[in-house]
Amino acid sequence: MDLLAKYAHFVERHKRMIELGVHDVGVSVDEILSPTRAMIKGRETILAGTNNYMGITFEKECIEAGKRALDTAGTGTTGSRMANGNYAMHQELEAELAAFLGREHVMVFTTGYQANLGMISGLAGAKDTVYLDADSHASIYDACSVSGAQLVRFRHNDPDNLAKRLARANDEGEGGRLVVLEGIYSMFGDRAPLKEFIDVKREYGYTLLLDEAHSFGVLGDNGRGLADEVGLEDEVDFVVGTFSKSIGSIGGFGAGNHPMFDLLRFAARAYMFTASSSPATIATSSEALRQLAARPELRDRLRHNSARLHQGFKDLGLRLCCDVVSPVVAVFVDDEPSAVTMWNALLNEGVYVNLALPPGTPNSTCLLRCSVSAAHTDDDIDKIIAMFANVVATSGERAAE
Numbered sequence: 001m002d003l004l005a006k007y008a009h010f011v012e013r014h015k016r017m018i019e020l021g022v023h024d025v026g027v028s029v030d031e032i033l034s035p036t037r038a039m040i041k042g043r044e045t046i047l048a049g050t051n052n053y054m055g056i057t058f059e060k061e062c063i064e065a066g067k068r069a070l071d072t073a074g075t076g077t078t079g080s081r082m083a084n085g086n087y088a089m090h091q092e093l094e095a096e097l098a099a100f101l102g103r104e105h106v107m108v109f110t111t112g113y114q115a116n117l118g119m120i121s122g123l124a125g126a127k128d129t130v131y132l133d134a135d136s137h138a139s140i141y142d143a144c145s146v147s148g149a150q151l152v153r154f155r156h157n158d159p160d161n162l163a164k165r166l167a168r169a170n171d172e173g174e175g176g177r178l179v180v181l182e183g184i185y186s187m188f189g190d191r192a193p194l195k196e197f198i199d200v201k202r203e204y205g206y207t208l209l210l211d212e213a214h215s216f217g218v219l220g221d222n223g224r225g226l227a228d229e230v231g232l233e234d235e236v237d238f239v240v241g242t243f244s245k246s247i248g249s250i251g252g253f254g255a256g257n258h259p260m261f262d263l264l265r266f267a268a269r270a271y272m273f274t275a276s277s278s279p280a281t282i283a284t285s286s287e288a289l290r291q292l293a294a295r296p297e298l299r300d301r302l303r304h305n306s307a308r309l310h311q312g313f314k315d316l317g318l319r320l321c322c323d324v325v326s327p328v329v330a331v332f333v334d335d336e337p338s339a340v341t342m343w344n345a346l347l348n349e350g351v352y353v354n355l356a357l358p359p360g361t362p363n364s365t366c367l368l369r370c371s372v373s374a375a376h377t378d379d380d381i382d383k384i385i386a387m388f389a390n391v392v393a394t395s396g397e398r399a400a401e
């Protein structure tokens with residue numbers, strides 16, 4: 001039996017993509033020029049599909065911090081945090097994050113994916129139940145499988161639906177209950193209705209883990225995320241975040257105030273059985289965190305840019321996935337061929353956005369997903385809107401109402 005035979009349908013799909021002019025699963029970025037520009041297919045392209053929300057990937061201080069760490073601590077740690085890979089700088093970053101988040105404890109992981117894997121599977125075990133929003137990120141679903149806990153899905157952003165499921169479980173009543181929500185959902189850019197979910201928490205009792213991957217650094221007066229924005233941080237038991245978006249590097253963290261938090265270092269296999277982040281990565285993340293804290297104007301700029309793109313798309317009559325202004329501005333397209341054709345046309349115009357297709361999207365939707373950066377200028381945003389206008393006009397509008 002050919003083990004790869006089960007992927008035969010992907011071969012067909014890939015062929016169809018090539019026929020539509022998409023030559024690879026992802027674009028090849030020939031040269032990255034700045035947080036908002038790259039050379040793609042031989043031309044300078046505006047990047048409107050990165051998660052570089054703060055636009056600080058080329059910040060001088062971050063680059064210098066990384067270079068210094070390379071010079072003084074070498075290229076890699078060659079070991080786990082639980083062995084030789086626990087440098088003072090890893091612990092310092094945890095302390096800096098704890099101060100930034102106003103939390104007692106923080107664990108730094110090598111990626112955001114691993115932060116979810118480690119935190120969720122560390123918290124929940126075989127006798128427990130994990131309640132997941134149907135639109136949860138793959139890392140959250142994978143974490144649930146690894147944990148061995150029972151998985152119960154509830155309808156996306158539907159606190160009443162969660163309440164029903166919790167009420168049913170109350171009758172059976174065994175094990176702990178972990179609910180996982182996201183601050184901003186990555187595909188549509190919508191936020192969890194946190195207040196309503198916390199009303200349900202008060203009624204039924206559960207442990208809440210909030211993945212602030214797309215909202216950390218972005219939302220809230222202090223840039224701590226959705227819970228910060230709506231003033232409910234005390235009701236959130238555990239927070240997960242990533243360095244691959246607003247921080248502009250790579251890595252992730254879990255945070256909380258539970259007095260036994262540090263035991264998760266032993267329970268989280270995604271923490272224990274992998275090498276720790278390289279010194280350069282830790283140093284750039286630390287410096288980027290300092291920048292986030294010291295420059296709230298970056299968040300203001302991101303909000304301004306998000307609102308400008310959102311309004312521009314609305315004026316074009318595009319079908320937006322989310323009514324609320326968000327740094328993720330995604331557009332529904334009717335079907336896969338239209339989405340691929342439009343995505344390709346946008347690239348030819350000179351703008352890169354994310355082509356998001358099933359099975360990676362909610363409800364099997366096809367999306368052209370933009371994510372805005374604080375580094376975009378008004379002119380960049382206007383150019384992105386103009387390029388969408390051209391493509392909609394020439395493609396016979398499958399994205400417009």
Ligand SMILES: Cc1ncc(COP(=O)(O)O)c(C=O)c1O
Pocket residue numbers: 111112113114116137139182186211213214242243244245250251252
């Ligand atoms: C909601 C969410 N959680 C976790 C992750 C994983 O983060 P990373 O890519 O930094 O590993 C992502 C990545 O896109 C995400 O969208």
